[in-house]
Structure formats: structure tokens, C-alpha cells
Amino acid sequence: MSFMKDPKRSKFDVEPGLASPLDVAAGTAERETLAMVAEALKLRRTRLAFQPAVYAADPSIIGFYEGFIRLLDSRDRVIPAREFMGVTERQELGREIDCAALQMGLMTLQRNPGVRVAVNMSARSVGYKRWTALLRQALKQAPELGACLILEINEASAMQVPDVLLPFMAEMREAGIVFSLDDFGAAGTSLGLLRDFQFEIAKIDGMFIRHIDSNAENQPVVRSAIAIARELGMFLVAEAVETDAEANWLRDAGVGCLQGYLFGAPTVTPDFAAFRKGRTKV
Template sequence: MGKQRPAGPDKVKFALEAAGQALFEFDHASGQITWTDVKSAMSILGIDTPETISASQSLLSFMQPEEVMSRENALRNAFENRTSYTIEYRVSTGRHPMRWIEERGSWMKIAGDWRLIGMIRTIDEQKNREARLSYLAAYDEQTGLLNRPRIRELLKDEIDQASQPTGVSAYLLVGIDRLGGINSDFGFEAADEVIVEISRRLRSKLPTQHTIGRVAGTKFGIILRGACRDSIRNTCYSLLNVVREKVIETNSGGVAVSVCIGATELENDVTTAETAMARAEAALDKARQIGQSSWSSFSENTDIVSRRQRNTEMSDVILTALNERRIFIAYQPIISEPGAPHRKFECLVRMEDPDGEEVSAPAFIPAAERLGLVHLLDRRVLDLATQTLRKAPDIKLNVNISWETVKDPVWADGYLAQLRANREVTDRLTIELTETQVMDAVESSVEFIAEIKELGCRFAIDDFGAGYTSFRNLQALDIDVLKIDGSFITGVSSSRENQLFVRTLLDLARNFGMKTVAEWVDNESDALLLKGLGVDYLQGYYIGKPERYPPAIYGDRADAAGTKAGKTLSA
């Protein structure tokens, strides 16, 4: 027979102790504090003697002076307005580490006297988690440098102050040469060590007034302040030399490395951080054309002209493909169990070149986003998807939409209008946005998601786990499906770290009532393990490769349609 639970006041004491909380009563007239459980209060506050926590003044002496004043104001306001209060403060006894306390309470009239009835608990874990998330919002975890969003913010601030003597004079983009070859020759761990060491070397050569951050996997952004043209050139040479002068020792052996640098001066026509970053990128491209360990400065006469030419050419390619109906969908199956029939697919946009060859999305989507044409591709994919849903009434489809379309009110309205015109099939349609895109502007995302769901669509976050999503944002977004980033799925059956991460994401999804999809499933072992862990759906080459004419949609016509594809383009 188990132990009997405490009853009455002892039951309250037992519950509070189990929850790491302590209840107290404060008599303002005498300044005395009475605790329901003195030992729990001592443990929470990190105080060794019970006498210390029975007097209000003694207890306040362990708090930070500014927080004592804030607490007094909160108590006074609660008394005057007859409301409850919640405050947070730090306590330290000297012999114990500083700890964070949350206090809640309200005033009550007992036997004619006003007494404060309150409760305290430790919130160190919560504060540490908040500090961690705050750090990740501004810093790159691997190198400890500022991340791209933070560099962009600082660059914007400095550009706004460019007329002042301390304003920005230049922005540098440093790219590691042939890191892919290092990955291939030495392994990913060695490549990671190279990235960290290069970041350390670059930082060591920069005076404190300059700022460095990691703005991409193999690139670092540097804000130079108060530098003349000669000093910009000298800084570039110094950075090139400090990287290449010594071999980087890794666990896989010594690796000789170099970098290229693109520089742009912050002149009067540079009014945004995006312009500065784009010019530095163009200058870096030019430096790489020169060769390894080279640098180049942005030139309006050369780089901008060539970029305009490239943009014009790619714009013509995309628009011609749209006009000639050479944009099509490759359907990749999403299934609930290995071997299950294919009834659900993700629509992957493809282009057919004039010779009939298939062109994958990475070859033209980035250019379409840069040129403001991606909304046309989004609309075309949606049009093709709704045609397929009408043709195959037992099929469900997922379509991706770009953030460029969502954030532009005109383009977003056009997309929503197209959904309204196809209300009879929207209940079989799931719209996908990547996690990093959604979290960059949660408020805009919430509005768009609400509108597509009103039209009957479901909403999925793609590449989940690649960014840093808060619980508050997950609640706000009304997500139906989380698609776990493929980097955590590949080889999951042999990686305990990835298994732990996937379990955590699955628990998170269950708590919010969301379905889960594991992408990049490329072998039976991974598929079986993922289903064992509780993943709802599987997607990847093991399940099925993307096909233009899958039999589940086109039936007996699939083979004929595939043969005909090179001769007659689908509408």
C-alpha cells in the first residue's frame, strides 16, 4: 500500500514544495514574514538561516537596490488599486550564486489588518533559456560572431549616420575559398574547424572600432568605420595574409586555406544595408574570378553593368518559359507508411529549357526572387496544382509559396484571389513556407495564414528546425503541419543526436496538435526508425523521386504523357 498523501494545510505545503514554490504572509506593520514552509523558502532563496527570511528588511538586503525600489512600487500599486502583482528580481547571499526569483501576490484584509499573501519560485532555468534565445538571435552559435540579421541592422544604423565622422566608410564580404573541396577531402568536421579558425584569425586583425559577423555558411561581413581608401586596401591585404600565412591544424590534418574579399565604399548613393551587401557580393564575385586569395572593390562601371546584363538575360529566360508554358510541376509523394499508396504529393517547380531538358528550381528561383518575378512562378504553380486537384479528386497536394509573394500586399491579394476562384479544391491543398521566412516577419505571416485557412487550405512550415522559433510564435501561427528539416533526417538511424532532436520536435508538434513530415528520407532504416518515433508522414527519394507524370495522378496515361512531354508541352 502506497503512502497516504498529506491532507489540509500539509497538502498545500506538499504541493508547493513539489512545484518548487513557497507561500508567505507579510505583515506590513511589523515587517515580519511568515512562511508556510521555511525550508522550501530557504532553498529557493539560497539562504542558510531561517531568521534571515523572517524579517522583510533582512530579505531585501539580498536584492539589487534598483529591484528593491521596483518591488516596493509594485506592492504599493497593488495595495492602492486592490490588484495582484507579479515581479521578477535577483537575490544573492554571497555564499550562493545569484538567482532569479518570481514573486506573485495580493493584499488581503485579515482580522481587520491588511496582509500581503504571496508566493515565490525560482526562474533561473527560464532566464537561462531566454538568455540563450536572445544570444542566438544576434550571434552565430558556431563562431560566436554576430549573425547576418544583426550585421544588417548595424550596417543600416551606420549608413544612417554616415554623414558623421564616426560613420561607416566600407563594408567587406569575406568568402572562404573552396570549402566544398575541404569537406570532400577532410570531412565536415574539419571544415567546421576551418570556419571557426578563420573567424578567429579575421577577428584578431580588426581594431575594436570595426565589426565582424558571419553572414552565410562560408562568408563573413565586416563593417569598417572611419577608414580611408588606403586603409581599406591595407585591411584587405592584412586579412588575406592572416588567413593564408599558416596551415590550419584540424583533427583530420593540416589544411591550407585562403579567402577572397569583396569591398564596397559606403558612398552617398548607398542608402540601405541591402545595397551595400549586394555590392560587396558583386565585388566578391569579381575577386573570385581573379583567383584564390584575391580582393576587389566594387566598381559601378564594371560590376553593375555585368549584373544588369545577367539579370536581363535571366528575366528573359523566366518570362519566356512562363509564356511558352515551360514551367511545370514535379510531384514527390508524401506517405504515412512505407509501401502506402501515393495519394499526397509536394509540388516542386521545374522549368523545361528550349531543348526539352529539365531545369531544377535552384537554377532559376533565386534569380526570380531577385528580379521580382517569383510571384508569377507562385501563381503558375498554384494554377497547375488546382488543375491537378480537379483532375484527380482523391489526391492532396502541397505547394510552396515564396516570402516575396506573401509580404507584398498586391501579390498576396492576387494569390488569395486565385485560391478563392478554386474554393472547390482548396480543402485538399496545403501551403508551405520555410521556417526562417515565417519567423522573419511573424505578424505578416499570421495575417496571410489566417486568410488561406479561411479559404479551406492547410498551412505547413517547411525546413522546421533550421531556425529559432519561439513557443509564442508557434501558438500565434496556427500551423497544421511541421516539415522537419532534412538535415536532421538524413542518416537519423545512425545518429543519436539527430534522434534526440527529432524526438524533441515531435513532442513539440504533438503538444500543439500538429502533424509532422520527415523530409529527405533516403533509406529503409531511417524510414522505419522515424515511424517508430512517431513521425506522421515520410518524404524523400526512398519513398519516391519527383515525377512529372506520376501514375497515381495520370494513371495509364502516365507513360504516354512522359513520351509526349518533349514534343507537346502541357497547358
């Protein structure tokens, strides 16, 4: 009886079950980044960078500002959000990031009466006691803040916990808060849930906006998003607008607000007085 010999193994083969050097390096880098994020939150090395969203019909008028959280390392350098946002989404650290963003957003509204600010959040934070306590306490002390606050929720996040999110949205609408659906069209959308959520604002993901004036593949996608938004009564905002040609196409297609570097980069020192420019005093 003969047996086949095992093929000769390369010296570069990795034993089954052992992580490759690249995996180990990636895991180490991830842990180091999360440690920096945790330290930044603990030491309050946090900022909000504000970017205006302007009316497509008249870009001189700002509809609202979106506040993007910035976490700083020990040398005051910004920790890239792409390196930790996806990892922290399901962790308590992600909820603490949302707490920091909400707290700074509410403080901004207190210091700048009448300005409208959108604060990003995960739908999972609705079940996080510290986050909801921050929001309810602020509304109790200053009920007028509700009419100036927009809570922006990522589409994928919203679709995962509808049973928790729907009653929360109903409660907060009583306080005047408006809800924005972020990354509209980027995830698998349930039209039934979208109808039930009744988001007041929908933001078309920037991946569909770049070169929209000449991109024949994305134009039907954006037109479809506009049609769905209109049917569901959502005010539409386009993200990542960088050229006049993109802005003109989006305006002609019926998008209500435009946001992107064409109209201003995110900054931690915004001129909130510009928000009142072109507005009639009530």
C-alpha cells in the same frame, strides 16, 4: 626624415574596389540564369513534379503529393532550382514563380478531384496581388478546392513577415486550406510565433533525416522537433527519406508521414489514382 617604401605589389593583386574575375564570372552566370528563368515563365515552360508523402504506419497509403516547380530552358532542360531560388526570394521574379506553381497546382486539383496537393510558396507572395487574386478567384469558382490544397511555407520566410502572414492564414483556413511549415528546424525558430501560426503540418528538414537511424548527433534534434510538433498540434512529416532503416526509425519515433526517394521520385506524370488506394469511399 625617412619613409618606409610600400611593399612590392604582386602582379596578381587586384585594385581595391574592383571585382575579382571569379566574382565577375559568378555575377554573369547569375544574370544568365535569371534571364532563363524569366523567359521560362514568360513562355510558360513550367511544370510541377509531384512526390508522394506516405503514411509512416502504412506506406501504401499516400497522404498527399508535394508539387515541386520545374522551369525549362530553350532546350527543355530543367534549370536547377538551387541556382535561382535563393536569388529570386526577394525579387518580383520569385513572386511570379509562386504564381506559376499555384496556378499549376490549382489546375491539378481541378483535374483530379479529391487528391491532396501541397504547393510551395514564399510568405512574401501573400502581399503580391496577382498571387492572392489567383487563389481567391479559384476558391470563388470552385470552393471545394480549398479542402484539397496545402500551402507549404519555408520556415525562414514565415518568420520574416508574421504580421502579413497570420491574417492571411486565418482567412484561408475558413476556405479549408491547410498550412505546412517547410524546413522545420533548419532556421532560427521563434517558439512564440510558431505557436501563433498554428501550422497544421511541419516538415523536418532533410539535412536532419539522412542516416537518422545511425546519426547520434541528429537523433536528439529530430526527437526534439517531434516533441515540439506534438505540443503545438502539428502533424509531422520527414523529408528526404531514402532507406528502410531511416523510415523504420522515424516511424518508431512518432513521425506521421514520410517523403523521399524511398517512396517515389518527383515526377511530372504521377499516377494520382494511387492516392485513393487503401482509402474508404465516403
